[in-house]
Amino acid sequence: MTQPDHGGGGGRPVLIHDPSLRDGHHAVGHQLSREQLRAYASAADSAGIPVVEVGHGNGLGASSLQVGRARVSDDEMLSTVRESLVHSRMGVFMLPGWGAVRDLKRAIDHGVDLVRIGTHCTEGNLAERHLGFLREAGVDAHGVLLMSHMASPQRLAEECVRLVEYGATGVGILDSAGQYLPGDVAERIAAIRAAVTVPVMFHGHNNLGMAVANSVAAAEAGAGIIDACARGFGAGAGNTQIEVVVPVLERLGFRTGIDLYKLLDAADIAERELMDTPPTIDSIGIVSGLAGVFSGFKKRVLEISKREGVDPRDVFFELGRLQAVAGQEDLIIDVAQSLRAAGGAREGSRTRV
Amino acid sequence: MTQPDHGGGGGRPVLIHDPSLRDGHHAVGHQLSREQLRAYASAADSAGIPVVEVGHGNGLGASSLQVGRARVSDDEMLSTVRESLVHSRMGVFMLPGWGAVRDLKRAIDHGVDLVRIGTHCTEGNLAERHLGFLREAGVDAHGVLLMSHMASPQRLAEECVRLVEYGATGVGILDSAGQYLPGDVAERIAAIRAAVTVPVMFHGHNNLGMAVANSVAAAEAGAGIIDACARGFGAGAGNTQIEVVVPVLERLGFRTGIDLYKLLDAADIAERELMDTPPTIDSIGIVSGLAGVFSGFKKRVLEISKREGVDPRDVFFELGRLQAVAGQEDLIIDVAQSLRAAGGAREGSRTRV
Numbered sequence: 001m002t003q004p005d006h007g008g009g010g011g012r013p014v015l016i017h018d019p020s021l022r023d024g025h026h027a028v029g030h031q032l033s034r035e036q037l038r039a040y041a042s043a044a045d046s047a048g049i050p051v052v053e054v055g056h057g058n059g060l061g062a063s064s065l066q067v068g069r070a071r072v073s074d075d076e077m078l079s080t081v082r083e084s085l086v087h088s089r090m091g092v093f094m095l096p097g098w099g100a101v102r103d104l105k106r107a108i109d110h111g112v113d114l115v116r117i118g119t120h121c122t123e124g125n126l127a128e129r130h131l132g133f134l135r136e137a138g139v140d141a142h143g144v145l146l147m148s149h150m151a152s153p154q155r156l157a158e159e160c161v162r163l164v165e166y167g168a169t170g171v172g173i174l175d176s177a178g179q180y181l182p183g184d185v186a187e188r189i190a191a192i193r194a195a196v197t198v199p200v201m202f203h204g205h206n207n208l209g210m211a212v213a214n215s216v217a218a219a220e221a222g223a224g225i226i227d228a229c230a231r232g233f234g235a236g237a238g239n240t241q242i243e244v245v246v247p248v249l250e251r252l253g254f255r256t257g258i259d260l261y262k263l264l265d266a267a268d269i270a271e272r273e274l275m276d277t278p279p280t281i282d283s284i285g286i287v288s289g290l291a292g293v294f295s296g297f298k299k300r301v302l303e304i305s306k307r308e309g310v311d312p313r314d315v316f317f318e319l320g321r322l323q324a325v326a327g328q329e330d331l332i333i334d335v336a337q338s339l340r341a342a343g344g345a346r347e348g349s350r351t352r353v
Numbered sequence: 354m355t356q357p358d359h360g361g362g363g364g365r366p367v368l369i370h371d372p373s374l375r376d377g378h379h380a381v382g383h384q385l386s387r388e389q390l391r392a393y394a395s396a397a398d399s400a401g402i403p404v405v406e407v408g409h410g411n412g413l414g415a416s417s418l419q420v421g422r423a424r425v426s427d428d429e430m431l432s433t434v435r436e437s438l439v440h441s442r443m444g445v446f447m448l449p450g451w452g453a454v455r456d457l458k459r460a461i462d463h464g465v466d467l468v469r470i471g472t473h474c475t476e477g478n479l480a481e482r483h484l485g486f487l488r489e490a491g492v493d494a495h496g497v498l499l500m501s502h503m504a505s506p507q508r509l510a511e512e513c514v515r516l517v518e519y520g521a522t523g524v525g526i527l528d529s530a531g532q533y534l535p536g537d538v539a540e541r542i543a544a545i546r547a548a549v550t551v552p553v554m555f556h557g558h559n560n561l562g563m564a565v566a567n568s569v570a571a572a573e574a575g576a577g578i579i580d581a582c583a584r585g586f587g588a589g590a591g592n593t594q595i596e597v598v599v600p601v602l603e604r605l606g607f608r609t610g611i612d613l614y615k616l617l618d619a620a621d622i623a624e625r626e627l628m629d630t631p632p633t634i635d636s637i638g639i640v641s642g643l644a645g646v647f648s649g650f651k652k653r654v655l656e657i658s659k660r661e662g663v664d665p666r667d668v669f670f671e672l673g674r675l676q677a678v679a680g681q682e683d684l685i686i687d688v689a690q691s692l693r694a695a696g697g698a699r700e701g702s703r704t705r706v
Contacts, residue, residue, distance in 0.1 A: 182566065183603065209597040213535065213566035231633065244634055247643055248534065261666060271635070278633040280584065281597055282624070283617040290600055313614060325661040352574040 002271035015225045018044055018242055019053040020270060021081065021247065022093050022342040024233035026296070027275060030070040034080045037072070039273050040230065041084035043266035048258045049242070051114055052079040052093035057235065059118065060092055060107060061099030078110035088111035095146075096126045101133050106116055114140045118174070119323060123146040126168045129250045135167030144201060148173035149180055149292050151301040153191035160192045160200075170225060172201025178237055179287040181210055182217035189221035201225035204240040206232055207289025211240040212248060219254055223344060230270030236288065236295025239277025243267040287313045291320030300332050308335065308336040315339065357526030367607045368578045370404040370554065371397055371595055372467040373623060374434065375446050377586035378410035379649070380628060383423040384481055386541040387433045390425070392626050393439035393583065394544065396619035401611045402595070404467055406444035408432040410588065412471065413460060414452030427456065431463035442466035449479045454486050467493045471527070473678060474498040477512040481519045497554060500678055501526035502533055502645050506544035513545045513553075523553025523578060531590055534563055535570035542574035556580035557593040562634060562644025565601060572607055583623030584631040589641065591632025592610025596620040640666045644673030653685050661689040 021037055029032050037054060039329030043051050046299045054077050056070045063070040072080070081090055091114040092107050105114060115134055117127040127143050134141035143163030148156055160171040173188060185202060192200050202218035204211040204227070217227050228245045243263050246256050271278055284302070288295045301319075305312035318335045368626050374390055390407060397405050407430050409415045409423045416423040425433070434443055444467040445460050457468060468487055470480040482495050487494035496516030501509055513524040526541060538555060546552050555571035557564040557580070581598045585591030596616050599609050624631055637655070641648045646669050654672075658665035671688045 060409065105634055165627060181604070206599055209565035209594055210601070212562035218533075221475075241634060244639055245638065247639065248561055250562070251534070251643070261664070264639065264666070268636055280631040280633060281594060283596065283621055286597055286600065290604070311614070313617070 003091060003114070003303035012254055014219050014223075014249055014256055015050050015199070016242065016246060016256050016258060017051040017053065017091065017225050017227045018049045018229060019091075019203075019239070020229040020233045020274070021052065022059070023235055023239055024229055024274060025055070025070070026235035027238075027279065029231060030056050030068045032061065032071065034072055034076060035224070036274050037080045038084050040266065040270050041081045043269045045088045045264070046083045047262035047266045049088055049263070049266070050257070051091045051186070052085060052088045053093060053116075055076065055092050057314040058095060058098050059292060062095065064137065064242040074106065075110070075205055078107060078112065083113050091116065093118060094130065095119070098132055101130065104133060104221055107349040108137055108139060112139065114142065116142045116144050118144045118146050121148045121151040121156060121159065121173070124162045127163060127168075129164065131168050140169050141167060142170035142172065143168035144172045144203070146173055146174045147176045147294065148188065149175060149177060149184065150323060150325075153184070153188045156188055157191040157195035159346060161195050164196050170196065170199045170201060171196055172203065172223070172225060175214065176204055176294050177292045178205030178207025178211070178285070178295070179292040180204070180214050181208065182213050186213045188216045188244065189218045189223045191336060193222040199224035200236065201227065203227035205234065205237055205289070205295075206239065206241075206279070206281060207237040207285045207295070211238070212245050215240045215245050216227040216248060217253065219249060220252075231268040231275065233270055233275055234279065236279070237281045237285035253301070284312065284316070287316045290348040291316045293319045293324055294326055296326060297329065300329055304332050304336045308340045310336050310339040356493045357494045367572050367576075367602055367609055367615045368403050368552070369595065369599060369609050370406065370444065370578050370580045371582060372406040372444075372446070372556075372580055372592070373397070373582040373595070373627070374405065374407040374594055375412070376410060377406070377582055377627060378423070378589055379588035380586060380591075381633065383409050383416065383421045385424065385627065387425055387429060389627055390433045392431060393619065393623050394434045394441075394620045396615070398438045398441045399596070400615035400619045401660050402441055402616070403610070404444045405434060405438060405441045406446060406469070407431065408445050411448060411451050413447040413456040415448065417613060427459065427661070431460060433463065437466050444469065446471060447483065448472070449483055452508060454483065456487035457483060457490075461490055461492055465492065467495065469497050469584070471493045471497045471499050474501045474504040474509060474512065474526070477515045480516060480521075484516065484519035484521050493522050494520060495523035495525065495554065496521035497525045497527060497556070499527045500529045500647065501541065502528060502530060502537065503676060503678075505540045509541055510544040510548035514548050517549050517551055521551065523552045523554060524549055525556065525578060527556040528558055528567065529647050530569060530645045531558030531560025531648070532645040533557070533566070533567050535566050538567045539570045539574040542571045546575040549697070552577035554578035554580065558587065558590060558642070558648075559585055559592065559594075559632070559634060560590040560638045560648070565592070565598050568593045568598050569605065572602060573605075581621040584628065586623055586628055587632065588635045589632070589651070608664055625648065637665065637669070640669045644669045645679055646672045647679055649679060650677070650682065650685065653682055657685050657689045661693045663689050663692040
């Protein structure tokens with residue numbers, strides 16, 4: 001070791017959860033093939049990544065005309081990845097409404113090891129039935145909160161307590177819009193840690209260039225599970241980059257149990273086989289992060305802004321003020337039209353940050 | 354504002370220094386044209402970026418067969434950017450040995466506003482004559498320390514005191530290898546701040562995904578000047594991304610005086626006009642950051658490792674242990690051959706972090 005051991009982690013283990021084959025699907029229109037799934041899952045398994053999550057970007061049962069049809073069915077994804085994993089656990093993600101109990105049953109039949117049920121950050125109650133079903137079935141089930149920057153630390157902690165009551169064996173928060181800075185993450189993870197005894201998870205996005213720093217802040221605040229993807233392969237500006245955050249956590253004294261060289265190999269395979277180019281932070285990514293709006297709005301915001309002759313950045317900031325969430329895409333037209341009526345921007349761009 | 358004002362900066366001004374047209378040259382073999390220089394300099398000026406630095410990647414006088422010949426001469430670069438700037442100051446960079454006093458005179462004739470003299474982190478004495486010349490000439494001159502992770506905070510502070518004695522009106526450190534984590538930066542900036550009264554600068558690279566977080570840590574520790582480039586355009590894994598760090602600093606309560614939308618426009622122009630693709634963090638970038646080796650070694654390490662049949666990652670880590678610096682490229686062959694003789698890696702990859 002040429003570098004000093006900062007020792008911040010005190011040798012505490014952190015479990016790395018890899019949703020490259022689920023969140024990455026957002027970056028390629030849900031078009032990964034069985035060969036691609038197999039190539040990456042095998043490499044991740046070799047590296048010793050503890051959990052490999054697979055699925056449509058929006059989770060089990062979500063493949064549809066509305067959010068995009070996956071190239072490969074849920075059944076095929078699960079059987080392919082199951083065959084490729086020797087050591088790693090197989091994870092899936094489900095949003096109630098998109099997926100249902102029948103999808104959970106199918107995942108169990110395919111030998112899933114860990115199911116995450118996701119809801120909007122203030123709607124943990126929507127996970128009650130599914131977490132209950134999984135508890136009865138004896139399957140490890142975590143409850144996770146999306147767009148978590150829209151709720152206070154205290155509210156997030158209360159939702160997590162509820163998720164544990166429903167049966168969650170782990171809880172956590174997603175920075176779906178890539179809006180957090182490290183202090184925000186530390187505060188929220190600490191609040192949740194103080195409220196529950198199950199492991200706490202953090203899932204970052206890189207819109208403000210802070211995905212790695214936010215993940216470190218989460219681990220330092222007591223998160224036991226950190227999500228990260230190969231080259232950051234994921235929605236919008238991408239996720240926490242797994243082959244970066246792992247050695248950084250190790251340098252700070254945390255233990256991941258992952259082999260660095262094999263992890264770098266897996267990331268090289270992901271860059272070569274799964275994606276056109278690794279994610280970068282473009283101007284819309286920055287604005288959606290600052291505004292706290294899910295980057296999935298990007299395509300429609302750009303289309304509608306062009307049609308209405310308004311600045312898409314103004315539209316994003318206004319959607320942020322209105323606390324828009326997925327499913328409220330109709331708001332984009334209203335916002336763009338009212339901006340046009342008001343003659344463009346409502347206030348100077350400098351004051352918006 | 355939809356986001357809380359964290360207020361960490363207490364409204365303190367931070368001066369953003371933009372070396373896109375100098376450090377970015379490393380990413381394109383020093384081949385920017387006059388039209389490209391003009392397009393970006395004008396956009397940066399419109400956005401209100403205080404300093405626009407231009408030149409060959411290795412600075413004034415460095416265009417050569419050894420490190421690459423620039424497409425445009427120093428004279429042409431300086432006259433082109435000078436014509437394009439109305440509000441921004443024009444900066445240049447010089448490494449004694451590559452550049453000389455005659456190059457400084459030429460830059461002064463072209464109306465340069467700010468000169469940076471760079472040396473290896475423990476060799477500030479090499480800047481004495483040039484800083485003295487610039488002081489006599491009445492030109493704002495900063496002394497900056499390269500590969501600064503190779504010296505202790507105390508040693509860096511001592512070197513900076515010396516630079517000020519020579520005439521530097523500002524001092525600072527470059528994380529040339531992208532090796533720092535935020536705590537490292539905070540410690541070093543604080544030590545320098547305690548030792549000098551002139552403004553202190555930090556220049557980051559993104560090898561460990563920490564360029565933005567490190568720059569924030571520098572500002573919070575009292576750095577008054579932060580380097581950042583459009584889309585991170587710079588050597589290796591790239592620099593701190595300017596259009597990201599500016600709104601992040603503003604959100605934390607610092608003031609940059611830069612217009613966000615015009616800054617985003619400038620970055621869009623840079624992505625479209627200056628670079629093939631924005632920098633991303635590849636496996637060699639990560640390893641060079643962890644090893645503390647300048648990423649400029651990459652090409653030769655890959656060539657020699659292939660020829661000798663050894664793992665280039667082992668070569669990087671060994672070069673790091675040997676504290677290799679630019680100019681010591683001959684070490685690569687020695688290291689590769691001794692690794693081959695030893696039968697490959699000297700120890701397990703997991704222990705290297």
